[in-house]
Amino acid sequence: MISKAELQQRIVQTVRDVRETNPMAGSVTNTVTVNFVANAQIAAGGSAAMVYLPDEGEFLATAGWATYINMGTLFPVYEETLPRTAQTLHDASRPWVLDPVGIGIGSLRTRLLQQLRPYKPTVIRGNASEIIALASLWEVAVDDTTARVRGVDSTQGVGEARAAAIALARYTDGAVAVSGVDDLVTDGNVVARSHGGSHFMAKITGSGCSLGGVAAVYSTMAPSPFTAALTAVNAYNLAGSRAERRVDGPGSFQVAFLDELYKASAEDIARNPFELEEA
Amino acid sequence: MISKAELQQRIVQTVRDVRETNPMAGSVTNTVTVNFVANAQIAAGGSAAMVYLPDEGEFLATAGWATYINMGTLFPVYEETLPRTAQTLHDASRPWVLDPVGIGIGSLRTRLLQQLRPYKPTVIRGNASEIIALASLWEVAVDDTTARVRGVDSTQGVGEARAAAIALARYTDGAVAVSGVDDLVTDGNVVARSHGGSHFMAKITGSGCSLGGVAAVYSTMAPSPFTAALTAVNAYNLAGSRAERRVDGPGSFQVAFLDELYKASAEDIARNPFELEEA
Amino acid sequence: MISKAELQQRIVQTVRDVRETNPMAGSVTNTVTVNFVANAQIAAGGSAAMVYLPDEGEFLATAGWATYINMGTLFPVYEETLPRTAQTLHDASRPWVLDPVGIGIGSLRTRLLQQLRPYKPTVIRGNASEIIALASLWEVAVDDTTARVRGVDSTQGVGEARAAAIALARYTDGAVAVSGVDDLVTDGNVVARSHGGSHFMAKITGSGCSLGGVAAVYSTMAPSPFTAALTAVNAYNLAGSRAERRVDGPGSFQVAFLDELYKASAEDIARNPFELEEA
Numbered sequence: 001m002i003s004k005a006e007l008q009q010r011i012v013q014t015v016r017d018v019r020e021t022n023p024m025a026g027s028v029t030n031t032v033t034v035n036f037v038a039n040a041q042i043a044a045g046g047s048a049a050m051v052y053l054p055d056e057g058e059f060l061a062t063a064g065w066a067t068y069i070n071m072g073t074l075f076p077v078y079e080e081t082l083p084r085t086a087q088t089l090h091d092a093s094r095p096w097v098l099d100p101v102g103i104g105i106g107s108l109r110t111r112l113l114q115q116l117r118p119y120k121p122t123v124i125r126g127n128a129s130e131i132i133a134l135a136s137l138w139e140v141a142v143d144d145t146t147a148r149v150r151g152v153d154s155t156q157g158v159g160e161a162r163a164a165a166i167a168l169a170r171y172t173d174g175a176v177a178v179s180g181v182d183d184l185v186t187d188g189n190v191v192a193r194s195h196g197g198s199h200f201m202a203k204i205t206g207s208g209c210s211l212g213g214v215a216a217v218y219s220t221m222a223p224s225p226f227t228a229a230l231t232a233v234n235a236y237n238l239a240g241s242r243a244e245r246r247v248d249g250p251g252s253f254q255v256a257f258l259d260e261l262y263k264a265s266a267e268d269i270a271r272n273p274f275e276l277e278e279a
Numbered sequence: 280m281i282s283k284a285e286l287q288q289r290i291v292q293t294v295r296d297v298r299e300t301n302p303m304a305g306s307v308t309n310t311v312t313v314n315f316v317a318n319a320q321i322a323a324g325g326s327a328a329m330v331y332l333p334d335e336g337e338f339l340a341t342a343g344w345a346t347y348i349n350m351g352t353l354f355p356v357y358e359e360t361l362p363r364t365a366q367t368l369h370d371a372s373r374p375w376v377l378d379p380v381g382i383g384i385g386s387l388r389t390r391l392l393q394q395l396r397p398y399k400p401t402v403i404r405g406n407a408s409e410i411i412a413l414a415s416l417w418e419v420a421v422d423d424t425t426a427r428v429r430g431v432d433s434t435q436g437v438g439e440a441r442a443a444a445i446a447l448a449r450y451t452d453g454a455v456a457v458s459g460v461d462d463l464v465t466d467g468n469v470v471a472r473s474h475g476g477s478h479f480m481a482k483i484t485g486s487g488c489s490l491g492g493v494a495a496v497y498s499t500m501a502p503s504p505f506t507a508a509l510t511a512v513n514a515y516n517l518a519g520s521r522a523e524r525r526v527d528g529p530g531s532f533q534v535a536f537l538d539e540l541y542k543a544s545a546e547d548i549a550r551n552p553f554e555l556e557e558a
Numbered sequence: 559m560i561s562k563a564e565l566q567q568r569i570v571q572t573v574r575d576v577r578e579t580n581p582m583a584g585s586v587t588n589t590v591t592v593n594f595v596a597n598a599q600i601a602a603g604g605s606a607a608m609v610y611l612p613d614e615g616e617f618l619a620t621a622g623w624a625t626y627i628n629m630g631t632l633f634p635v636y637e638e639t640l641p642r643t644a645q646t647l648h649d650a651s652r653p654w655v656l657d658p659v660g661i662g663i664g665s666l667r668t669r670l671l672q673q674l675r676p677y678k679p680t681v682i683r684g685n686a687s688e689i690i691a692l693a694s695l696w697e698v699a700v701d702d703t704t705a706r707v708r709g710v711d712s713t714q715g716v717g718e719a720r721a722a723a724i725a726l727a728r729y730t731d732g733a734v735a736v737s738g739v740d741d742l743v744t745d746g747n748v749v750a751r752s753h754g755g756s757h758f759m760a761k762i763t764g765s766g767c768s769l770g771g772v773a774a775v776y777s778t779m780a781p782s783p784f785t786a787a788l789t790a791v792n793a794y795n796l797a798g799s800r801a802e803r804r805v806d807g808p809g810s811f812q813v814a815f816l817d818e819l820y821k822a823s824a825e826d827i828a829r830n831p832f833e834l835e836e837a
Contacts (some may be wrong), residue, residue: 031310032313032317033317034589035763039808042761042762048590049663050589050590050630051660051664053666055664056632056663060663063663074330074332075331075354076356105338105339105342203541205321205327206314249322249542250322250541251318251322251535251536254318254534255809258807259809262807263807309608310592312596314593351608352609353611353614354610384607384617385614388614482600527821528601528814528821529601529816530813530814530820531813533597533813
């Protein structure tokens with residue numbers, strides 16, 4: 001298993017490389033939080049471009065360094081856009097992040113998520129119930145022994161999704177990030193738990209979506225999907241806890257959060273509290 | 280007529296129930312202010328979900344506790360989404376809020392508003408001219424005697440819509456909230472005037488839309504459409520006047536407004552200045 | 559060539575007339591920054607309305623005082639909406655602003671931009687590469703002699719687009735605004751360079767889009783497209799530099815920027831540093 005020190009060094013390098021390179025990560029994402037996603041991607045050092053049309057998704061899939069696909073607020077044209085974009089990403093071996101938000105709502109969402117399965121996202125991000133639902137939809141083999149570990153987990157929600165996250169990561173050969181009070185990141189072999197954040201992150205819309213968008217930005221430079229996802233999660237937990245100290249409501253939290261994400265040093269992101277364990 | 284004290288007690292209970300229950304209110308709403316709507320709904324204690332597709336609207340109509348339908352930035356698919364969602368809400372007797380923003384612009388908007396008529400929204404929210412236009416489009420019987428009262432009204436705009444609001448509320452057996460310098464809320468029998476707010480609410484986009492979204496959140500717990508609408512209006516007037524004291528421009532007003540909406544106590548919302556009169 | 563003092567007087571008058579008249583400028587614009595565009599238009603003294611459907615675009619083209627068309631996040635229906643809206647604007651001699659964002663991405667965007675050519679936008683706003691790409695797409699005759707001037711330009715990007723901007727302005731008989739570290743505005747005869755702004759304007763999404771929307775607002779009252787564009791650019795450079803002094807990150811910059819745009823006096827906008835030269 002990779003040592004924590006080695007992983008921290010990789011996080012530092014990923015954050016620095018992104019800030020020096022300003023890589024573009026395209027998105028097909030929902031209208032609710034699209035502005036926050038773009039601003040968070042820019043604050044992290046990347047640049048953003050959002051599209052809806054099929055050939056534009058394909059264009060960004062290869063013109064961008066990575067792509068973020070978020071299933072919120074589907075439009076009819078997504079029936080073509082999402083599969084074509086994901087296939088292009090897969091065929092070109094470009095990193096992409098899938099956020100299966102709203103899984104279970106409506107027929108198109110289910111059909112699209114099934115179609116995306118063979119294109120194996122580099123990083124999957126969701127909350128516990130979304131990750132469990134996706135593992136079930138994709139019929140990845142969830143290890144029941146691992147699943148039982150959840151009983152000892154202090155952050156019930158995220159712990160419950162541990163086995164599903166590991167199974168998804170093993171299927172995609174990528175990483176899965178489960179958002180909760182603490183966050184879980186796994187590549188199927190190692191499980192990281194990252195701490196921090198703020199209770200205000202559940203009091204605004206877009207903290208999850210923008211984390212997915214920022215994971216796409218880091219995936220352009222990170223040496224592995226696991227490093228990309230953990231870098232994003234650590235950055236969010238750090239910025240969230242710093243922002244909370246400065247504010248007394250969700251409006252000012254959003255503002256302070258973007259400021260702190262922008263100002264966080266690579267070293268501080270790497271040092272945000274987290275632990276590693278075997279999957 | 281209900282006493283003011285009794286109504287205030289209902290407002291207190293509604294605010295508390297929402298904060299304890301965290302009810303989900305789905306929305307089909309415009310892209311301009313969708314983020315502000317979601318954040319305001321969460322700040323008030325609810326949770327938010329936004330969709331565009333017909334079967335997703337139907338799903339949220341019964342999976343959510345209430346639904347907010349806002350006519351801004353129509354997409355072609357709304358031709359199916361809005362009637363199907365409203366019919367599902369009506370058939371399932373779920374509360375829903377209609378915001379007829381942009382009434383008069385384009386043929387689809389007019390046609391859709393006509394189609395929504397039989398599904399009788401629980402709460403209608405709009406500014407004076409929108410409420411007057413909707414009463415005319417729906418051909419509800421506006422009482423001219425009541426209409427003439429407007430001459431003595433200090434807040435001309437809202438006063439002019441008094442008769443239309445009463446007529447609409449009697450038709451729907453729900454409530455109507457008219458936004459202006461002061462706000463008018465009626466269920467067709469009682470008329471409440473709520474005071475406060477801020478001149479900055481007209482200097483930002485989304486204060487009206489998000490009020491509609493928050494009314495949907497309160498309608499999940501309120502004992503009547505009138506209480507739901509007045510709770511939302513009182514909360515907005517309170518948060519608006521508090522936010523104005525802390526800021527010197529519309530950018531910081533939005534931020535402070537969400538903070539104050541989040542922090543307002545149930546008692547303070549109930550005590551925000553308002554009067555009652557017979558319709 | 560117009561004197562600087564005369565131009566400053568026109569800027570003062572434009573800002574004042576907008577604030578007194580509260581003119582409505584409709585938009586067909588992208589979902590990423592649509593909220594920021596609307597709030598900036600309102601902060602400048604205008605009012606905003608956003609639509610997507612063809613007959614709604616046509617309606618606003620004549621019901622509004624000016625229209626802003628931004629090519630970001632195209633929807634399929636834009637295939638009809640944009641040409642019909644632009645033709646209506648042209649036929650009714652109403653001012654409109656074109657922002658060719660994303661030029662080069664996807665087939666619909668290219669086709670639409672070609673179709674918009676005969677409708678000659680009053681103001682074109684873009685960064686240097688977008689202006690150069692549009693001049694090329696529209697095959698306007700770029701003067702090579704002028705182009706060579708770029709070698710002496712300190713702000714390389716904007717300077718490189720000088721000849722393309724002049725050529726486009728001569729073709730449309732309107733104005734072109736090129737955004738960069740310094741900004742260039744030209745009507746084909748005079749070139750203005752406006753200074754100020756903030757490095758944070760490149761660290762948020764929407765500073766360019768909202769500048770286009772605000773240029774549409776000023777074009778409702780300005781005596782010429784050139785005055786409209788320069789008023790907007792000056793207001794942005796002033797508000798940007800003032801906002802930067804108050805903040806330490808991109809989240810708080812957005813908030814402070816809207817505040818400063820709202821508070822800027824007509825005189826201060828006119829006095830923001832700029833120079834004039836012959837094209």
